[in-house]
Amino acid sequence: MREGTFSSALHDPRTAVVLGRWLGAALLTCFLTGLFSHLVQESPAWLPSRPVNGYRVTQGLHVISGIAAVPLLVAKLWTVYPKLFEWPPVRSVLHALERLGIAVLVAAMLLELLTGLFNTLQWYPWPFPFRQTHFWLGWLATGGLLLHVAAKLPQIRTHWRRARRAARNTGTTGTTGTGPVEPQRRAFLTAVAASVGLVTLTTAGQSVPWLRSLDLFAPRRPDLGPQGLPVNRTAAQAGTTTLPADWRLEVGGPHPVRLSLDELARLPQYEAELPIACVEGWSASARWGGVRIRDLLALAGVPAGTALRITSLELDGPYRVTELPAEHARDPLTLLALRVNGEVLAPDHGYPARIIAPNRPGVLQTKWVTRIEVG
Template structure:
């Protein structure tokens, strides 16, 4: 976005090499009146500095979010190649996605304030090319603002719109990033002229303004990142989730009551369905060799917390069922309904020795909200795929 404020009514258009008409008399008021914008900070150097920061935040948010999306909802062809390590992979990528998205909010506000006088230049379009450029900017601004707004509300688990959040958020990211790259290409000469400030005049107030924006970004980042970054938890004042709060000291997104699984059938048994299917009661599961692992629960809203889980290794359950090497599995929950009631786990996760059918967490039996009698816990997986209230594990081959 070019941040040069509207000039005099009869300025010269360098593209058309002819004077531009002044706005009609009825528009010469409010933001269209001459001299409406008095701040000297509506200028290219300030816009370029803010654009650098905002562009970096948006691109980091996009790359981290795309990685997290592929781990949560991959297309069919790469599912067998998704890695189960590093253990904290999803925790890091989704944490970075939310942190950079929140940091981009004050940056976007400051950037738009710097350039918004351009909205009121006259005429609105000087040529077809200029009209297309302004249309592209409108698409860029609208998609970025919608992405940031819906993403922020998702961290609060508040969805005041009729469309599905996750799918819309994913597809809207593409025009946002595409529009950003096109905008950078169109404005490359202007950006190059103002990239370095050594030869730029030291505008009064610019340094203070940029420091204020940087401070705002730092405050909102430090005050919310603690839901993802353990060593920032003492500063976690504005985040909607505080790791450590919830049943057994772990947050939950969906309680047993919300899932319709308040009570477990007294005759509950786990069905492991494969070439040699079998059933196990909870007492029989407890008698099998128990293993423990330090693994995180990491959710799409950006919060994550580690815990020590104990239970039966998935690979041992599959071996007893006669599952061939490289088998994926399908896990079904007692949950009455919900988009993740049935979950498929690719072979790299099913065969990882850290993947457990967990019966205990941090030394105590699972509560109903954490998936009693048994739940899945696996490395590098989104929280929604760590299925609770498991009733069936099916070998897919």
């Protein structure tokens, strides 16, 4: 590497440590909320039905922290990239292993954030399944990050505090030939923080209602779509545009029943204000009306505390059949929804009937329901 090739004083450990703190916080938040999201998409029995906005908050935070991590990762890589051009490239076996670990860490982080961003757009230009790949990349990136922190811990401890304290510990002056380092660092870090704030403010509105007016660059607007709600999977995509003439809701149990739409309409009707919160990060609240699931179970002689299997009319797809845990089944807010915001469900929102339950991912709020049975 030629002398002076990387002349900026900001290619230094102190700047890298500060950015690493910010990036580490964003990635850890993204990993933990993403792990939670992955687990709850399996309808675990331990997931409570309250608070009703629980998944909306955790998944919104997952996408917000993932998007915020992008400019932080770019800034961090800019700060440390001269290390990639050190000569000789490998000085020992230990040094080779360290560089290999950094290469794996950077690749995993870039792929994790890139695939996550593409998922918010519902664009999958790759042959592998997104959900499983994203899950394991998350573990790989987090594990690599923890190993990297362990390897660099002495340097991190030295430069954790302000530069003038670090200078006393290392014997450096904290200045370059072009002027003091610390003012340059403050300006650079301020610019990075401002870019992260700008990206967050202009995208978080897809899940944070009070930021909706600033939602300029998020992939989705939660107030746009049929009946004022977005749609991920349309009736045309699901093959449910034509309702069978003999459609009946089948409720299995000791006394199974088959109910037409008219018969469902004659049952006691309830309303609930609940959000649809999707894994892509957007969420929107609506007023849903219909029949309580626990009332349907009572008609079929099924005990209220019973886990259920919900089957959709859609022809295929990973969520054609879903599980409804016992706690959600007995919750009075869990409905077989027939209406949204006072209108009969549009086909894209699940006509003739769909599940709506509190604290549940949108992919599990099954549309075009045709059968409910004991799970």
